[in-house]
Amino acid sequence: MAKRSKFKPKTGGKAHNRAAEKINPFEIHVNRSKHDVLGRKRKEDRGLPGIARAKALKKREKTLLQEYKTRHKSNLFVDRRIGENDPTLDPEKKIALRLAAVKTKHANRKSMFNLNDDDFLTHGGKTLDDDNIDDRMAFSDDEDDQVLDAQFVKERHFAGGFLTKRETGDEEKPKSKKEWIDEIIAESKKKKAEAKKDKEEQYEAVSKLDANLNTFLMMMSGKTIKDEDKLEAKKNCEFRDYDTLVKELGFDRTGKAKTSSKLKTPEELIKEEKEKLLALEADRVRRMKGEPEPSKHTSRSADDLDDGLIFTEDDRFHLSYKDGAMLEEEKGNDDNDPENDNKSMDEEGAEDEETENEDEGVDSDLEDGDDLEDDESDKYSDIFDEESGDEDNDNENDTQETEKTKDHSVAGDKRKEIMEAARKEIPYTFEVPQEYDAFWALLENRSPKEVSVILERTIACNHPSLGAQNKDKFEDLCTYILQTLNVLTEESGDSPVRGVPPMSYVDVLIPHLYTVTQACSSGVANSFRQFVFLKVAGVLFPSSDYIHPVMTPVITFLSQLLGQAKVNTKRDITAALFTSYLLYEYLSMSKRFVPELPNALNGLLSLSIEAKKKVKLPINPPFKRFGAASSLLLLENNIEEETLPKLSLASLNDKGKEITDNFKVNVLSKTVKLLHCLCDCWSKLPSVKALMEPTAKILEAICLDHYPSSLKEMITGLKSAIDCLPGPKQALVKEAKKPKSLKMYEPAIERVIEGMKKSVGTKDFQEKQKLLQKLKRERKGAKREIQRDTAFLARQQLMETLQSDAERKRKVNQIMAGLQSQESDHKKLKLKKF
């Protein structure tokens, strides 16, 4: 076949090697080269045509001839017995090999349905082994196959069987096959018996328990469980173990993520919290600049703190501790247990409910008794936190945590008393009412604290993580809360309890509104477009974003208020000041610019100037230089040093109060203070000096004779601050553009190698040429092979014909010879007769 034989001797036998060395020189055929190149080795300068031909012939005899011979046969017999064709194997080895083959075949059939041999099915973070499923009742007997221990099967059946045994333990005499199989059978029978015994024992125990439960239920049917019973049950230690066990189990179910986070030290937790806040802050800064989101990563919101908690089926979602107190996680988890149990039961369908209630009723009741203490204390600690939070405002999450623990220890006793009173009144689960009136009825006659508790429980019971339909409920709830806010803050707003000012409820509502917003931001955002609660909006949504569906309208509305609302009464002044403060708060983070704000503040300043002096002052609409309300805040009497009270939101609702001197001073000082803040806030703007010039002029015109000295100081401070503002240092320059580079073509680099044929064309073309050439060569070779095959077959056929001819000739001769001898005999006989 191969024309050129290889000169390298094969590494196989020595005889062959020697034969190759002793090549007959007459068999070598030398190809003459036309141009001899020195130092170049050519592969094809010599060949061994005789040997090559013989090789090819041999190969054809092995393949083509065989086929030729069996050309008329439709089937053929192949001996595939293991080791049958190999004469070197001894019979025992042969048997072992065959046995191994059989076992693997079986194993394959079984493992066909095993998806993953290494991985086990898991549930709740634990493997589903027989060890873990203790309570599984396998009463049926048709699972006998599985009685054999997996380990046993693995050892005995597959792991090499006695072959491996023999290799490892050399001294022992190998067991025969029969012994081996006997052993296997005995082992499996033993295991089977053991399993059966276990099963029976388990069954007995369960049926006993069932019977006990029935009698117990009969016994308890007439009784209702009271609080005293619960307390007693709590003291009774018998169930403590069971309770803790249940808790542990429940805790285990939440998965590994929680346990790992629980192991962290408080410092680590604080650090983590800080990192989270940092990341959120970075995101906020990005939104402030109006940059697009950096990646396709879609964060649910800026406040998606809860690690995908919403998406897991975690029933123990608790709200009040969302960020801070991981340490109290366990407690918090338990708090909501009774409610959640009820909730989950509701969802499981009506049929199961009855029976399950019977089963679990006892347990959960006992649990309740246990948990009541923690439950109450936690809920109320929240309220206490709120109160303390009111006092010191910058209550960061980090500090909150420590405070909470303090609260627990210090105020514990007092709280219990309050708890006792309140617990009797407020139920634990609340449905979100269908109508606003029903919602209002819920809150009626409740103190602010109680309202807070009610709202918290409502939120906990109807959290969207407990079911998809709760999302709609949350949106409803949000509208209710906003509506309540609306009612509370109206001029004639009525309070749930008589005598308590309606405004005192506002603070209580805000945190809950926040929680609702966290859970379904888009719903709340939608309802915020309908009634713009200007301040609340800023609490719930980031004001610094470049563009935001809630905050942008709010800010434009605020600026419109400042730009157009006329100031004629005391209420107007307070409202204008409030709006200015609010706008400043929203701007302070992003340091953005609103012309209306300094305008309005200048106008407020100008209210305390005489009309005569105002002719040349830069006062812009809606404030007027002259008119009845143009000098509302002009001070006419001397004012002593006084403490200036905080302005109140509630005062926006009472109309037509007398403008006292104290109020005048208060407004002026607040305005000056805010202007000072604005100065600082906008100090980076290029034309801040021009912006503040009118303010400086107005300040000059204010007659300071009557004012207390502290206010005078404030005003001079503001003046100096305006004087110190930097003017523009440099004219505007456009950013230099990058020079545009000339269009370049790809450099044409050719590989030039001496002595080689220069190939023309692109790389693809060359590749194609190469392949075409190869194809041509291959085709040629194949053609030649086919010719040789035909020649071989023809020769074979000729040989067969010759052979059969010769045979025939021989037979004819034989017959003829026979006939001749017969004839001669006959003739001889005839001659004898005659």
Next chain:
Amino acid sequence: MKAENRRPVRKKTEGGPSFPTQRLQALLDELISDNYDHQKCITNLKEHTECHDFLFYTLKSLSIIVKKHNKESVTEVYMNNLMLVLEQMNIPDATDSLIVCTKLFREEKDKDGKKITSNSKLNLSYPKAKRAINTIWNEVISYPLTGSLYRRCLILIPEKVMHHLEKPIRLTGFFMDAYDLGGALSLLALQGVFILVNKYNLDYPNFYQKLYGLLEPTIFHAKYRPRFFMLMDRFLSSTHVPEYVIAAFIKRMSRLSLSAPASCLILILKFIANLLIRYPGLQLLIHNPDATNLEDDPFDPDEPDMSKCRACESSLWEVATLQQHVVPSISKATGFLEKTLPIMEYDISELVEATYEEVHEKSCKLIVHETVATTFHKPTGLFTHHDDKMSDDWCVL
């Protein structure tokens, strides 16, 4: 009154070609009474003034009435009535007046069912009408006018009357008086002056100076804001205005933008951009790499003389400030500071009437997505949340 009002039509149809001049005069005498406001009836006249013969005779009789009237005893009611009548009349141009007149008259006849061809007998001549108009208006501007009447005159004269007058230059004094009254009137007066300068070769050197003086913060709150900006756009579109004047205007506008309401800011910015496109030499105001080490803005906002206010040496820092404006659309409109200016000017005609409500509505149209950003610090009360600046000075109760 209505019946009286119908009378001319009836009379006219009966009288045929000869117009009932006497009756009309009596009617007008009654309408332009000294002491009764005939607003309703006069507005009814409007449909008749479409017929040119009626118009012609009205003008004629009006001129007689005005001449007869005693100048000393002019009351406000009288002026109101007169002005209302004048406002109703839409005097056609000289070129096509005769043809259109006769045609309309005949149609009027056709409508009434009497087909009388009487074109030839009509003597509606434009010169006569013109004379009548001249006499009327000469009298009117000599009366002492109140604010609102002034305003109506100033709107009516440049739009409808001016081209019928023989010597419009005579109005200059009238306009200058109006300008001195200040406010919106001065603006309207400027429009008349502009037409005089533009069409009647009035030499009025202080025109731009006066316009510059009108640029005050109150202009953004004035009722005639859209008209003002459209006019200013027209005034400043001249190619013969020196650059320092335009620079002063630009700088003044940008300075005003620091106290302008949000609804006007886009207009101001586009206006400035338009001026910069019109006068490429002034792009120094937004790109001046040579001017460094400035102490302060060289521009003097209080200087009324445009040549002395040094606007050319300044730069538009105010626009750079507006880049930080809260409203996203405004901060985007300042894009011309960084990008190259477009070749075509912006169309400001839609922007001149923008209001706060529109700005607010536009911002309300933002779509609320599922992933609305929220704050991430839990608040404990209305004034007690993470980055609260108000709690020092405000409380709920």
